[in-house]
Amino acid sequence: MRASDSNLSDPSGGSDGSVIEVEDLTVELGGNPVLRGLGLTVARGEIVAVVGPNGCGKSTLLRCLAGLQPASGGEVRVFGGPPVDDAAFWRRVALLGDEPAWYPGLTAREHLELMAAVHPRPRMDVELALEVFALVERGDAAPLNLSTGQRQRLSLAATLLRPSALLLLDEPERGLDAGFRRRLAELLEAYREEGGTVVMATHDEGLAAHGRQVSPTSAGVTA
Numbered sequence: 001m002r003a004s005d006s007n008l009s010d011p012s013g014g015s016d017g018s019v020i021e022v023e024d025l026t027v028e029l030g031g032n033p034v035l036r037g038l039g040l041t042v043a044r045g046e047i048v049a050v051v052g053p054n055g056c057g058k059s060t061l062l063r064c065l066a067g068l069q070p071a072s073g074g075e076v077r078v079f080g081g082p083p084v085d086d087a088a089f090w091r092r093v094a095l096l097g098d099e100p101a102w103y104p105g106l107t108a109r110e111h112l113e114l115m116a117a118v119h120p121r122p123r124m125d126v127e128l129a130l131e132v133f134a135l136v137e138r139g140d141a142a143p144l145n146l147s148t149g150q151r152q153r154l155s156l157a158a159t160l161l162r163p164s165a166l167l168l169l170d171e172p173e174r175g176l177d178a179g180f181r182r183r184l185a186e187l188l189e190a191y192r193e194e195g196g197t198v199v200m201a202t203h204d205e206g207l208a209a210h211g212r213q214v215s216p217t218s219a220g221v222t223a
């Protein structure tokens, strides 16, 4: 894998060098408190696993970090400022959430070519990405003709191919077999070694063990 020579070495962050600072974050959805007084600090180069039972607020926290869910109270800072849904923010942040909308008529390979074309310095070239994500033999297939796990590998390939400084991953293990879950842990470790920061919501204990584990249920003591 070829490390990017730019984004991942970007040292900027919060006042103390942290990439993420969350203070007293409260989120209400449909009138119900989902996150209450949550605090979290993530330093550059950390892998943080957000863990906890269904419905405890893991995805909500990730959406707040991505600027996609407004807070009802408290503060969220990513790279020293509030996360905003704009081009400058998304140049540094790569998000893997629900399955993306696939372009009709494009193959798996062409989806990755598109990603490589719109990002000036991809972290790896398309053929390498197909190899790393075990998709060489299915590269000419349309995403909707791939298996669930293969489609998840394609989503991960697109997310990890583009340069970024912060990865926000919501259940990246979805649909992956045990072997590829272990491979994913290695890929995230490599990203971290390049200077990247990872925050992932996960139910996979093996994957979570590769990071510092925090839980939205233990509000205020997550860091």
Ligand SMILES: Nc1ncnc2c1ncn2[C@@H]1O[C@H](COP(=O)(O)OP(=O)(O)OP(=O)(O)O)[C@@H](O)[C@H]1O
Pocket: 029, 030, 034, 052, 053, 054, 055, 056, 057, 058, 059, 060, 061, 201
């Ligand atoms: N749009 C919404 N309106 C009202 N409540 C919502 C909405 N979206 C989510 N919730 C509720 O907020 C809580 C937190 O949801 P969230 O998706 O963050 O949980 P999670 O920890 O990611 O769960 P899972 O492990 O199942 O993915 C849940 O109780 C959920 O039912």
